[in-house]
Amino acid sequence: MNHNNDIPPVSDRRLFDIDTDLEWARFKAAAGICEPKTIKFARYWKAAASIVLVAGLGLLGYNQLSKPKAETIVADSQAIETTVETSTQISLNRNSKLTCTDNRKNGQFNVYLEGEAYFDVEKNPGRTFMIDTKGVTVTVRGTSFDVCEAGGNTTITVTSGNVEVKSHATDQTVQNLTRGKQLVCHPDGKMEVKTVDNFNCIAWKLHKLEFNDQTVEDIMRQLQAAYGFKYRIADQATKSAKLTGTFDQQDIKAVFNVISQTLDIDIAQDADGTWIVGK
Amino acid sequence: MGIDTKTFETVFKQNFVSVTAYCNKYVRDTEDAKDLAHRAFMKVWEKREEIPQGSNVRALLYKIAHNLSVNYLRDHKKFASEDELEAVECENSETSTDIEAAELEAAIIDTINHMPEKSRTVFLMSRYDKLTNTSIADQLGISIKTVEAHMTAALKMLRKKIWGKE
Incomplete structure (x- = not known):
């Protein structure tokens, strides 16, 4: 067969990489289009969803009365990036929503996050x-960190600078949370601080994952949280196989390629798009 | 009167790639072309209340995209001569063959992006990265016969979807 007679006239290879869902999410953020009813919660959030949403909307109403410049940004199927003030960068993960209010009179910039x-x-x-999340208030002055509110817990992971966290339920305050520290605030307001060995929990943003002699079962769970895909591990031997390695700024197929070759296992997508890991 | 958010979302998703491809024919920079496409959609969004129902939003989008592209060429001095810029300025975006070409590109991109993952990868490596079948087979760890089978399947799908031929 001669393929050369009908080479499609696409002028630029990079046009293939345009993700219209992602571009739409960016457009919505820029245009301030808010569709709270379309927020899709991950399965493990469902129990808390109604409470969180009600509490969130209550606070939103209060904010809008006293602080008129509120802007709401929603990320549904794709994480989106946005800039507030002049150079504060916010990356909003999938299935998340935040409302920003520039409250200049009292020198505050407030964000409410779900x-x-x-x-x-x-x-x-x-x-x-x-x-603010349902559970805590985080106060910062120039720093980088992740806030994750899920299943009633709020988890704050700091990558630079330092932050202060106050529990809404107990008014307890934890100061000087610095790089590598992770604070979890439980639904009852109890807070615990631990040191993390890596920032795999925020790989969805940093696109860097480090695994140190970890099982495939554990690795797949972390990869799924970072990249968002469906998967199934085919057998017990694969689940318990162990791997050490670092993946920096790699797409998921490149990551699977390395895992597949290192452990000599098959990783392939089935007809539904689910990744099947193992023989 | 006006376009609701849901309808606008459909218009956006159906036309974003083709409007970007259209701008890219002028500006020759995909990132800038995407930026211009975003601005064209934003202008339509800002006017959504004034647009009568049933009007040709697509034509309006291309007209705005055309004007933005001309402004871009002027601002970035990306034209060979004043005559060339004037020729682009005078083009009528409603009858421009560039629109047809951009929409054909978008249809091809959409078809290729909906192919099974392996066929898509093989096709892009062959047609756009200009790799040989041997090199593709090496990189993907598959046989040359499998590469050929993916190419045949991909071309068949393109012919059927784009040109209506088996």
């Missing part, structure tokens, strides 16, 4: 950057 977001906050001595 779901998960990574913040890279610019240093600004003139104002305080505050993030």
Whole structure:
């Protein structure tokens, strides 16, 4: 067969990489289109969803009365990036929503978050950057960290600078949360701080994952949280196989390629798009 | 009167790639072309209340995209001569063959992006990365015969969807 007679006239290879869902999410964020009814919660959030949404909307109503410049950003099927103030970067994970209010009178920039977001906050001595979730208030002055609100818990993971966290339920405050520290606030308001060995939990934003002699079962769970895909491990031997390695800025197919070759196992997608891991 | 958000979302998703491809014919930079497409959609979004129902939103989009592209060429001095810029300025975006070409590109891209993953990868490597079948087979760890089978399947699908031929 001669293929050359009908080579499709596509002018630029990069046009194939346009993701219209992602572009639509960006457009919605830029246009301030808010569709709260379309928020899709991950399965494990469902139990908490109604409570979180009601509590969130209640606070939203209060914010809008006293602070008119509220802007709502929603990320449904894709994570999106946005800039607030002049250079504070916020990455909003899938199935998440945040409302920003620039409250200049009292020198505060307030964010109300449902779901998960990574913040890279610019240093600004003139104002305080505050993030509220259902469970906590996080106060920052120039730092990078992740806030994840799921299943009643709020988890804050700091990658640079330092933050202060206050529990709504108990008014307990934890100060000087610095790089590598992770704070979990439970539904009863109890807070615990631990040190993390890596930032795999925020790989959805940093696109960097480190595994140190971890099982495939554990690795797949973390990859799924970072990349968002369906998978099934075919057999017990594969589940318990162990791997050490670092993946930096790689797409999921490249990651699977390395795992597949290192452990000598098959990783392939079935007709539904589910990744089948193992023989 | 006006376009609701749901309808606008459909218009956006159906036309974003073709409007980007259209801008790219002028600006020759995919990232800038995407940016211009976003701005064209934003202008339509801002005017959504004034647009009568049933009007040709697509034509309006291309008209705005055309004007934005001309402004871009002027601002970035990306034209060979004043005559060339004037020729682009005078093009009528409603009858431009560039629109047809951009929409054909978008249809091809959509078809290829909906192919089974392996066929898509093989096809892009062959047609757009200009790799030989041997090199593709090596990189993907599959046989040359499998590469050929993916190419045949991909071309068959394109012919059927784009040109209506088996």
